[in-house]
Amino acid sequence: MLITKFAIPDIIFGNGSVRHLAQCARRVGAKRVLLVSDKGLNDTIWVNKVREILDEDGLKSVYFNNVDSNPRDYQIHEGAEIYRREGCDVLVCLGGGSPMDATKGIGILAGNGGRIRDYEGANRIMRPLPPMILIPSTAGSGSDISQFCIITDVEREVKMSIISRSLVANISIIDPLLLSTKSKSLIIASAIDALAHAVESHVSKLASPFTRMHSQKAIELFVQYIKPAALERDPHALEQLSIASTSAGMAFSNAGLGILHALAHSLGGIYDVLHGLVHPVLLPSVMRYNLSACPEIMGDIGRMIVGPRLCSSKETGLAGIATLENLFNELGVTTRLRELIPDDSRLETICKMAVKDACYVSNPREADWTDLMDICREAW
Amino acid sequence: MLITKFAIPDIIFGNGSVRHLAQCARRVGAKRVLLVSDKGLNDTIWVNKVREILDEDGLKSVYFNNVDSNPRDYQIHEGAEIYRREGCDVLVCLGGGSPMDATKGIGILAGNGGRIRDYEGANRIMRPLPPMILIPSTAGSGSDISQFCIITDVEREVKMSIISRSLVANISIIDPLLLSTKSKSLIIASAIDALAHAVESHVSKLASPFTRMHSQKAIELFVQYIKPAALERDPHALEQLSIASTSAGMAFSNAGLGILHALAHSLGGIYDVLHGLVHPVLLPSVMRYNLSACPEIMGDIGRMIVGPRLCSSKETGLAGIATLENLFNELGVTTRLRELIPDDSRLETICKMAVKDACYVSNPREADWTDLMDICREAW
Numbered sequence: 082m083l084i085t086k087f088a089i090p091d092i093i094f095g096n097g098s099v100r101h102l103a104q105c106a107r108r109v110g111a112k113r114v115l116l117v118s119d120k121g122l123n124d125t126i127w128v129n130k131v132r133e134i135l136d137e138d139g140l141k142s143v144y145f146n147n148v149d150s151n152p153r154d155y156q157i158h159e160g161a162e163i164y165r166r167e168g169c170d171v172l173v174c175l176g177g178g179s180p181m182d183a184t185k186g187i188g189i190l191a192g193n194g195g196r197i198r199d200y201e202g203a204n205r206i207m208r209p210l211p212p213m214i215l216i217p218s219t220a221g222s223g224s225d226i227s228q229f230c231i232i233t234d235v236e237r238e239v240k241m242s243i244i245s246r247s248l249v250a251n252i253s254i255i256d257p258l259l260l261s262t263k264s265k266s267l268i269i270a271s272a273i274d275a276l277a278h279a280v281e282s283h284v285s286k287l288a289s290p291f292t293r294m295h296s297q298k299a300i301e302l303f304v305q306y307i308k309p310a311a312l313e314r315d316p317h318a319l320e321q322l323s324i325a326s327t328s329a330g331m332a333f334s335n336a337g338l339g340i341l342h343a344l345a346h347s348l349g350g351i352y353d354v355l356h357g358l359v360h361p362v363l364l365p366s367v368m369r370y371n372l373s374a375c376p377e378i379m380g381d382i383g384r385m386i387v388g389p390r391l392c393s394s395k396e397t398g399l400a401g402i403a404t405l406e407n408l409f410n411e412l413g414v415t416t417r418l419r420e421l422i423p424d425d426s427r428l429e430t431i432c433k434m435a436v437k438d439a440c441y442v443s444n445p446r447e448a449d450w451t452d453l454m455d456i457c458r459e460a461w
Numbered sequence: 462m463l464i465t466k467f468a469i470p471d472i473i474f475g476n477g478s479v480r481h482l483a484q485c486a487r488r489v490g491a492k493r494v495l496l497v498s499d500k501g502l503n504d505t506i507w508v509n510k511v512r513e514i515l516d517e518d519g520l521k522s523v524y525f526n527n528v529d530s531n532p533r534d535y536q537i538h539e540g541a542e543i544y545r546r547e548g549c550d551v552l553v554c555l556g557g558g559s560p561m562d563a564t565k566g567i568g569i570l571a572g573n574g575g576r577i578r579d580y581e582g583a584n585r586i587m588r589p590l591p592p593m594i595l596i597p598s599t600a601g602s603g604s605d606i607s608q609f610c611i612i613t614d615v616e617r618e619v620k621m622s623i624i625s626r627s628l629v630a631n632i633s634i635i636d637p638l639l640l641s642t643k644s645k646s647l648i649i650a651s652a653i654d655a656l657a658h659a660v661e662s663h664v665s666k667l668a669s670p671f672t673r674m675h676s677q678k679a680i681e682l683f684v685q686y687i688k689p690a691a692l693e694r695d696p697h698a699l700e701q702l703s704i705a706s707t708s709a710g711m712a713f714s715n716a717g718l719g720i721l722h723a724l725a726h727s728l729g730g731i732y733d734v735l736h737g738l739v740h741p742v743l744l745p746s747v748m749r750y751n752l753s754a755c756p757e758i759m760g761d762i763g764r765m766i767v768g769p770r771l772c773s774s775k776e777t778g779l780a781g782i783a784t785l786e787n788l789f790n791e792l793g794v795t796t797r798l799r800e801l802i803p804d805d806s807r808l809e810t811i812c813k814m815a816v817k818d819a820c821y822v823s824n825p826r827e828a829d830w831t832d833l834m835d836i837c838r839e840a841w
Contacts, residue, residue, distance in 0.1 A: 082700060084475030091626070094671065095464030246471070290678075290704050291474070298674050320462060324670050 085289035087335045089226055090215075090250040094327065096320065099216060099256040102131060102173070103138035109212035109251050111171035114142040115164045117184045118176045119150070125262050127218065131175050143167045145187075148176070151233050151240065151349050151356070152183040157197045161190035164211075172213045177271070178222025178231075178356065181215050185230035185248050188213055192247075198234050201241040203439050206248070213250040218259045220323045221271025221357060223278050225253040226330030233350055240346040242439040249334070257323040261314065268322070269311045269412050270357030275326040276303045276405075277360040280368065281341050282333035283382060284375050285443040289336065296332035299325040300385045304408075311412060337443030340435065341367040344453060347435040352422050361409040362418050366459040368402045374446035418460045428457050465669035467715045469606055470595075470630040472707065476700065479596060479636040482511060482553070483518035489592035489631050491551035494522040495544045497564040498556045499530070507598065507639055511555050523547045525567075528556070531613050531620065531729050531736070532563040537577045541570035544591075552593045557651070558602025558611075558736065561595050565610035565628050568593055572627075578614050581621040583819050586628070593630040598639045600703045601651025601737060603658050605633040606710030613730055620726040622819040629714070637703040641694065648702070649691045649792050650737030655706040656683045656785075657740040660748065661721050662713035663762060664755050665823040669716065676712035679705040680765045684788075691792065717823035720815065721747040724833060727815040732802045741789040742798050746839040748782045754826035798840045808837050 093101055106114060114135060118128055128144075135142045145160050164172070164187055172191075174184035186197050188210035193200070200206055215225040224230070230243040260268065279299035282292055302325035310318035344367075345359040372379050372395060380394025383401030390397045409416050419425075432453035435441060441448075448456075473481055486494060494515060498508055508524075515522045525540050544552070544567055552571075554564035566577050568590035573580070580586055595605040604610070610623040640648065659679035662672055682705035690698035724747075725739040752759045752775060760774025763781030770777045789796050799805075812833035815821060821828075828836075 082475055084473065084478045084481070087469075087472040087474065089467075089469065092467040092671070093464065094467065094669070095462060098464045101464070289474070291472070291707075294674055294678050294708075298670075327671075328674075 082289065085287070085291065087289070087291045088228065088246055088249050089331050089334070090253045092253050092255065092327065094255045094323070096256065096258045098254050099131065099259070100134060102134045102214065102216065102254060103140055105214050105252045105254065106135065106140055106171055106173065107138070109171055109214065111140055111212070113167065113169050114140055114171050114173050115160070115167065115169040115187070116142045116144050117148065117160065117172065117174040117180050117187065118144070118146045119148045119180045120146055127175060127259060131216070142173070143169060148180045148183040150179045151353055152179045152186065153233050153235050154197050155235065157183060157186035157190065157232055160187040164191050170211060172211055173216070174213070175216045175218060177217065177219040178224045181217065181222065181224035182230045182232060184213060184215065185224070186232050189230070189243070197232050198241065200243050203244040205243070206245040210247050214252045214254065215250045216254045216256065219263060219267060219271040220257070220260055220319070220326040221274035223275065223326060223330030223333060225250060225255065226327060227334035229334065231346060238350045239434065240350040242346060244439055255323055255327055257320040260319045260323065261316070265311050269307070269414060270355060271326070272303060272307050272310070272322050273360045273409070273414070274357040275299060275329040277341055277364055278329040278333040278338065279303070280364065280382060281339040282329070282336040284371055284378050284445045285336040285339060286445055287337045287443045292332040292336035295328040296336070297385060299329035299332065300382060302328070304386050307408070307412070338440040339367070339371070339444035340441055340448050340453060343435040343438035343441040344431070344457070346438050346440065347431045348422065350434065351427055351431055354421055358415060358421060361414045361416050362421055363456065363460050365402050365406050366456045370448070370452065370456055371444070371446050372398050418457060425461065428454060432457065462669065465667070465671065465715070467669070467671045468608065468626055468629050469711050469714065470633045472633050472635060474635045474703070474707065476636065476638045478634050479511065479639070480514060482514050482594065482596065482634060483520055485594050485632045485634065486515065486520055486551055486553065487518070489551055489594065491520055491592070493547065493549050494520055494551050494553050495540070495547065495549040495567070496522045496524050497528065497540065497552065497554040497560050497567065498524070498526045499528045499560045500526055507555060507642070511596070522553070523549060528560045528563040530559045531733055532559050532566065533613050533615050534577050535615065537563060537566035537570065537612055540567040544571050550591060552591055553596070554593070555596045555598060557597065557599040558604045561597065561602065561604035562610045562612060564593060564595065565604070566612050569610070569623070577612050578621060580623050583624040585623070586625040590627050594632045594634065595630045596634045596636065599643060599647060599651040600637070600640055600699070600706035601654040603655065603706060603710030603713060605630060605635065606707060607714035609714065611726060618730045619814065620730040622726060624819055635703055635707055637700040640699045640703065641696070645691050649687070649794060650735060651706070652683060652687050652690070652702050653740045653789070653794070654737040655679060655709040657721055657744055658709040658713040658718065659683070660744065660762060661718040662709070662716040664751055664758050664825045665716040665719060666825055667717045667823045672712040672716035675708040676716070677765060679709035679712065680762060682708070684766050687788070687792070718820040719747070719751070719824035720821055720828050720833060720836070723815040723818035723821040724811070724837070726818050726820065727811045728802065730814065731807055731811055734801055738795060738801060741794045741796050742801055743836065743840050745782050745786050746836045750828070750832065750836055751824070751826050752778050798837060805841065808834060812837065
């Protein structure tokens with residue numbers, strides 16, 4: 082086994098845990114908080130609730146919500162300017178993967194200066210960020226746990242992967258009650274993102290026993306709880322999906338991802354598609370592509386999905402993939418690439434860009450851009 | 462599910478990982494390190510190796526090794542005085558549970574002043590500690606992962622439990638190669654300590670899905686690898702025991718322990734017995750005592766030890782306990798309390814002291830001191 086690293090934030094988990102925010106902010110030295118969220122959350126009670134929690138403890142907060150899904154570089158620059166101008170000292174985010182990644186981007190610039198594209202890739206951040214507290218409002222992105230930050234460079238049409246130990250939040254407050262106001266489609270898209278994190282990290286070249294116990298737990302919980310969580314909004318099932326997302330975050334943050342996420346970032350950079358919608362389209366084809374490189378581990382994943390089988394690892398792996406495809410259909414999500422993007426004219430560009438993504442390097446099977454083209458055609 | 466917390470240090474794990482020490486020390490701002498170890502380690506190559514690694518990177522280090530097993534309060538005061546006098550800024554420990562706990566104690570006083578007994582109990586530490594990097598030389602104590610620190614108050618004959626988030630090290634460097642120079646008896650005693658952490662935290666009132674996935678992994682790895690690790694010193698098995706100890710540390714640090722550790726601390730305070738020798742003596746009796754309060758979870762533990770059984774949870778739990786008792790006998794460790802302490806004259810004092818230990822509160826079944834007496838008599 083290679084030398085491996087494992088780093089996660091302090092986690093506070095459970096229904097109602099958001100009420101501990103002010104105490105956490107004090108612990109990391111907050112006097113004036115930049116609270117980042119997105120426009121979608123304006124309509125919910127949660128933004129007001131979080132501001133109230135800070136207010137009641139005498140903590141001043143400045144609110145910034147100019148964040149799109151797939152956050153843009155200029156939005157990071159704007160947020161960092163506000164952070165500086167207002168003299169903030171701690172970053173708090175309430176939101177899904179996009180505002181959490183935006184918060185990390187703002188933190189990078191607050192601590193290091195420059196422009197966000199200066200930090201693209203792995204380990205390019207040299208100075209510490211201000212303290213960060215993340216409160217995920219969806220169960221899936223894993224940004225609340227991970228050392229990843231994905232920002233769109235608008236000029237180059239690239240979703241940049243920025244990866245650094247410095248991007249692990251100080252504290253992550255995960256309150257499954259926040260999921261209760263989310264739409265069915267958002268719950269499903271987020272949960273499939275978590276599943277994709279778990280599957281890709283489980284077969285990653287950098288996986289370790291520490292990451293695999295988490296990716297396994299995440300896959301098992303997803304399979305068991307996605308339907309009651311999404312279709313019946315069962316509170317226990319939503320809590321279990323939150324655990325799955327958290328575990329998947331611990332796994333991929335420390336083991337890395339693979340060509341599925343490389344392609345998803347590339348597609349998101351050019352077509353601005355919602356990240357969670359890409360995975361049900363491409364995950365089965367990517368799993369089939371990787372099968373020959375790691376049949377035993379794909380067999381383990383198959384067993385997590387369909388239970389023990391008296392057949393070979395390869396056959397069990399294929400049974401797992403087929404079961405996921407059926408599940409995606411039952412959940413009513415888009416499963417063909419042709420339904421997700423306008424036409425196939427830019428597929429070559431997308432695949433050539435994907436092989437440069439930082440997530441690409443830990444994929445268990447070598448793949449050049451023509452292999453990625455084959456995967457996209459299979460999923461077309 | 463209650464609101465739960467989960468905090469661990471950054472972990473660097475693997476054969477040869479100790480060579481990353483200087484880089485880690487730089488990351489936490491070291492200029493002058495207090496290196497803590499114990500006298501037993503003087504004879505090994507590892508102390509010199511660690512000093513060399515620091516030297517080669519231009520990091521000055523002061524060496525302190527006046528630490529006994531069951532570290533004494535006056536040794537903590539001495540270490541803290543040296544830390545101050547020498548102008549150190551970072552604590553590094555190479556050693557087992559005793560020097561690691563001593564290091565934490567020195568850190569408490571360096572950051573907070575006063576005497577070590579001022580901090581006995583949970584959450585009594587108000588100011589931050591200097592950065593700490595821990596390098597465990599045994600696989601078992603879990604101090605490298607945990608927020609626990611156990612120091613003997615010599616005057617009162619009490620092993621004090623000090624528990625605080627501040628006691629989680631910044632970085633834990635876990636290098637299984639360090640185990641290769643350890644004696645068989647030390648490997649066994651340490652591993653059984655890890656098993657006890659896993660079993661007690663698995664049934665703890667404060668256990669969560671995050672801690673249970675780690676305690677389960679630890680129990681499974683212990684059962685599978687203790688014999689090849691201890692008897693054949695198989696390198697793969699030693700590595701797996703290190704993973705078990707690390708996982709058990711993540712579990713008990715966040716879920717707490719129970720009456721077994723309360724009794725072990727009490728026994729260690731009065732008779733100065735080696736901590737790891739107490740568990741094979743008392744663990745089976747404590748498990749039988751707790752069985753009625755949590756038969757389902759004890760059944761799960763039974764299945765981890767003996768595999769699936771077609772009988773009730775209670776019967777499977779009992780089968781697991783019996784298998785552990787056989788295993789302890791095969792490993793040749795002391796399994797009767799009468800062989801561990803000189804006589805039973807102070808048992809009442811020991812049990813009355815144990816119910817005041819901070820570990821006592823998370824035990825799944827209520828127990829007063831007379832219940833603890835019954836457990837000790839069963840184990841006599």
